[in-house]
Amino acid sequence: MSKIQEVKVNVEEGKTKIVPSLVQEVLDEGEKAEDILEVMIKAMNVVGDRFSAGEIFVPEMLLAAKAMASGVEILKPHLTGEGSSSLGTCIIGTVLGDLHDIGKNLVAMMIESVGFNVIDLGVDVPKEKFIDAVKENDDVKLVACSALLTTTMPALKETVKALKESDLTGFKVIVGGAPITNEFAMEIGADGYSSDAGSAATKAKELVKELAIA
Ligand code: B1M
Numbered sequence: 001m002s003k004i005q006e007v008k009v010n011v012e013e014g015k016t017k018i019v020p021s022l023v024q025e026v027l028d029e030g031e032k033a034e035d036i037l038e039v040m041i042k043a044m045n046v047v048g049d050r051f052s053a054g055e056i057f058v059p060e061m062l063l064a065a066k067a068m069a070s071g072v073e074i075l076k077p078h079l080t081g082e083g084s085s086s087l088g089t090c091i092i093g094t095v096l097g098d099l100h101d102i103g104k105n106l107v108a109m110m111i112e113s114v115g116f117n118v119i120d121l122g123v124d125v126p127k128e129k130f131i132d133a134v135k136e137n138d139d140v141k142l143v144a145c146s147a148l149l150t151t152t153m154p155a156l157k158e159t160v161k162a163l164k165e166s167d168l169t170g171f172k173v174i175v176g177g178a179p180i181t182n183e184f185a186m187e188i189g190a191d192g193y194s195s196d197a198g199s200a201a202t203k204a205k206e207l208v209k210e211l212a213i214a
Contacts, residue, residue, distance in 0.1 A: 004039055011043035014063025016070045023074040033078035040068050080113030087208050088141030091133040093121035095155040100148035106197035114201045127162040140171045141208045147177040157188040164189050172207035
């Protein structure tokens with residue numbers, strides 16, 4: 001088995017102690033950080049499928065998530081550039097009722113790397129907390145909301161609605177997460193949607209440019 005395949009299998013099996021050193025070895029062998037990340041995301045899809053099939057349960061899913069997070073820590077400096085924090089502040093969080101944070105953390109990392117000052121509100125974030133964060137922080141240009149469950153799509157809708165109906169201005173709202181589509185994002189009034197972390201960073205820059213033109 002190739003080393004990169006070993007990373008995949010060890011993430012699937014939730015081997016948090018092994019994954020970081022294995023990821024480092026694969027990097028040292030010259031493999032691209034983006035390719036290692038892709039393999040780990042595939043591993044999480046396998047984990048999701050096994051969960052759906054009733055072959056594994058929440059604790060195994062949690063271990064796999066921890067293993068992936070430990071590998072991402074090693075990849076981090078290789079995935080991001082020099083953040084200059086000149087594009088303004090981005091408030092990011094996973095919406096109310098939703099505890100998934102790996103995708104959100106990747107999005108935060110990539111958005112930071114293109115020059116935003118990122119304030120991460122974490123998971124299970126009520127709409128009021130997003131609003132307070134916009135009020136309490138300087139130069140907020142972007143609010144980024146993640147949702148991973150079909151059951152938390154309504155919370156995403158409520159969050160976007162609350163942000164748009166507030167008297168706060170000067171920022172755009174971007175949404176994403178596995179069950180979210182561009183169509184849903186537009187339907188709930190978000191300004192932008194992205195399917196993955198890399199394109200979220202590109203979209204974030206575009207949205208802030210639109211703000212400057214308006
Ligand atoms: Co959960 N879970 N989970 N889970 N979990 C899923 C999402 C699921 C698809 C698994 C499955 O059944 N096949 C399923 C959802 C089904 C559905 O809604 N239709 C599910 C379920 C059912 C549940 C529970 C309800 C299980 C239970 O308790 N019975 C429960 C809910 C808890 C809650 O949130 N209230 C639950 C719990 C958990 C754990 C806590 C155990 C753990 C999360 C730990 C953590 O995040 N720290 C977990 C995990 C690990 C998963 C899977 C296996 C992996 C998620 C992940 O990290 N993927 C997942 C199956 C899967 O994804 N295939 C599953 C890797 C990550 C990089 O991808 O998060 O999609 P993702 O992020 C992507 C894009 O979506 C996008 O960019 C990222 C990468 O480039 N993106 C954005 C994300 N946010 C974005 C924001 C943007 C733009 C792009 O702009 C702002």
